[in-house]
Amino acid sequence: MKLNWFKYASPATFYPLAGKLIPWFALSAAGLTLAGLYLSFFVAPTDFQQGESYRIIFIHVPAAWMSMFIYIVMAGWAAAGLIFNTRLSSMMANALAPTGALFTFIALWTGAFWGKPTWGAWWVWDARLTSELILLFLYLGFLALHAAIDDTRRADRASALLALVGAVNVPIIYFSVKWWNTLHQGASVSMTMAPKMAATMLLGMLIMALACWMYSIAAALARVRCIILEREQQAEWLAKLTQEPA
Amino acid sequence: MKPRHKRMALIAAGLAAVGIAATLVLNALRSNMAFFFTPTQIAAHEAPTGRSLRIGGLVETGSVQRDGVTVHFIVTDTAHSIPVTYTGILPDLFKEGKGVVAQGEVAANGVFQASEVLAKHDENYMPPEAAEALKRAQASGESTGKALVMDTESQAK
Numbered sequence: 001m002k003l004n005w006f007k008y009a010s011p012a013t014f015y016p017l018a019g020k021l022i023p024w025f026a027l028s029a030a031g032l033t034l035a036g037l038y039l040s041f042f043v044a045p046t047d048f049q050q051g052e053s054y055r056i057i058f059i060h061v062p063a064a065w066m067s068m069f070i071y072i073v074m075a076g077w078a079a080a081g082l083i084f085n086t087r088l089s090s091m092m093a094n095a096l097a098p099t100g101a102l103f104t105f106i107a108l109w110t111g112a113f114w115g116k117p118t119w120g121a122w123w124v125w126d127a128r129l130t131s132e133l134i135l136l137f138l139y140l141g142f143l144a145l146h147a148a149i150d151d152t153r154r155a156d157r158a159s160a161l162l163a164l165v166g167a168v169n170v171p172i173i174y175f176s177v178k179w180w181n182t183l184h185q186g187a188s189v190s191m192t193m194a195p196k197m198a199a200t201m202l203l204g205m206l207i208m209a210l211a212c213w214m215y216s217i218a219a220a221l222a223r224v225r226c227i228i229l230e231r232e233q234q235a236e237w238l239a240k241l242t243q244e245p246a
Numbered sequence: 247m248k249p250r251h252k253r254m255a256l257i258a259a260g261l262a263a264v265g266i267a268a269t270l271v272l273n274a275l276r277s278n279m280a281f282f283f284t285p286t287q288i289a290a291h292e293a294p295t296g297r298s299l300r301i302g303g304l305v306e307t308g309s310v311q312r313d314g315v316t317v318h319f320i321v322t323d324t325a326h327s328i329p330v331t332y333t334g335i336l337p338d339l340f341k342e343g344k345g346v347v348a349q350g351e352v353a354a355n356g357v358f359q360a361s362e363v364l365a366k367h368d369e370n371y372m373p374p375e376a377a378e379a380l381k382r383a384q385a386s387g388e389s390t391g392k393a394l395v396m397d398t399e400s401q402a403k
Contacts, residue, residue, distance in 0.1 A: 045373035047371050047372070048372055048377030054371055085250070119339075120340075121364050181302060183281050187369060
């Protein structure tokens with residue numbers, strides 16, 4: 001059977017699909033979070049130089065990964081919205097932005113709490129920390145710009161441009177610790193090298209990362225449903241949907 | 247060319263242009279993007295003089311001398327080293343043989359007067375037993391570290 005993906009590019013068909021998918025993603029997010037936290041706090045061993053304070057890594061790193069990845073996905077949706085002029089693409093970009101901003105904030109906040117006991121400073125202006133802070137401003141700028149323009153389609157196009165230009169920042173964040181001297185240490189886990197972490201620590205972190213993925217998808221789908229309701233108020237399909245008993 | 251192909255090409259070209267511009271800017275700012283200077287850079291006079299700067303490297307093993315709350319130590323990158331004095335509380339992870347970043351100025355006598363000392367830890371995380379085994383293996387020089395860490399870990403379980 002050939003699935004017609006484009007069928008779901010329309011808000012009318014995507015709205016019920018998203019509704020059906022949300023519980024699954026939310027449930028797996030909850031399950032994975034519990035498993036991940038258990039591994040992080042009870043199974044993973046104490047670190048040889050940082051002691052227990054290293055355990056912030058289990059939320060810090062997944063949040064930082066999500067903050068960068070969600071931006072790429074958001075910019076991708078924004079680009080799709082510009083190219084194909086599909087309404088749903090811009091709605092998806094808008095639905096992802098708050099979750100991305102949330103994870104960026106968590107990454108910065110937990111980073112500060114980690115930096116104080118290990119480095120001896122809450123904040124330093126090194127390349128990694130500064131570029132991550134810029135990422136937060138890009139998310140907030142995207143949301144603010146969209147909210148500032150009354151005509152939704154114009155707002156979509158303007159904020160999509162901002163999202164695309166800001167995408168340049170993501171590789172800068174990722175490679176900052178490689179390109180320049182930074183106080184932030186290099187990557188422990190990367191595509192090209194063996195992980196520099198004990199196996200159980202790594203497992204806990206990856207499960208937490210997966211939990212963040214599931215949460216992000218569930219949150220984005222729930223938000224896009226709200227955006228669809230808001231923007232398609234006048235649509236016939238919606239009137240039909242609300243008249244029928246659920 | 248359909249309009250959407252035109253838009254796609256336009257966006258690709260725009261992204262490439264922004265990417266190239268960013269690369270050029272970052273390249274031009276290379277030295278300003280660094281959080282600290284290494285002792286080698288300072289020996290080569292690449293660092294600014296007469297104003298506050300940060301130096302980074304490893305705390306030389308056996309160099310730490312405590313004098314009340316004043317600490318004297320040597321920051322090295324194995325090629326060059328700089329003596330540092332600092333008065334104040336050191337971060338917990340400040341240790342001989344580990345990374346450090348100090349902010350301050352080079353005094354007339356060539357000693358770096360630090361006003362702030364930060365610890366720079368590395369990206370390795372492992373249980374203490376594995377670290378101990380790694381150290382022993384390095385001392386006897388019989389095995390490459392990575393394989394051994396994994397070995398001791400599976401034994402520990």
